[in-house]
Amino acid sequence: MIYHLKLKTNGVNLFDTTSISPFPLLFFGGKITVKSDPSGDVIYIDEHIDFHASSRCAELVQNLRKELDYILEYRITHPGVTNWAPTSTEGAVLRAIIGLITKEVCMTAEDWSALAEKEDVITSNS
Numbered sequence: 001m002i003y004h005l006k007l008k009t010n011g012v013n014l015f016d017t018t019s020i021s022p023f024p025l026l027f028f029g030g031k032i033t034v035k036s037d038p039s040g041d042v043i044y045i046d047e048h049i050d051f052h053a054s055s056r057c058a059e060l061v062q063n064l065r066k067e068l069d070y071i072l073e074y075r076i077t078h079p080g081v082t083n084w085a086p087t088s089t090e091g092a093v094l095r096a097i098i099g100l101i102t103k104e105v106c107m108t109a110e111d112w113s114a115l116a117e118k119e120d121v122i123t124s125n126s
Helices: 022-028 055-077 089-103 109-125
Strands: 005-008 012-015 032-037 040-045 049-053
Touching (some): 022 040, 022 049, 022 055, 022 089, 040 055, 055 089
Antiparallel strands (some): 005 012, 032 040, 040 049
């Protein structure tokens, strides 16, 4: 849940709240870092919001975020039409992120495997 204003009176009150899945925060939030933990990896956003994930999941999120940041920076400095073709790096990254954000459910091992295959295509085309 995210909120705009937190006010403490007799109790804590949150104003302008909404529920949000982790993926929009991971892709459009602050700086992400990944640290190892005995039970897997922990993905931090701005060092204070944390998500526990498998090592592979953390690596995929981190790589997709780097690619998204590169695409956004490139599109700002080189305006033009977005290449949505599945064979292009730009199209593959954007489709993967949109899929993750709109799905908003726990991904199965098969889903992560399919994304890992897509990630291999993304990193080899970069």
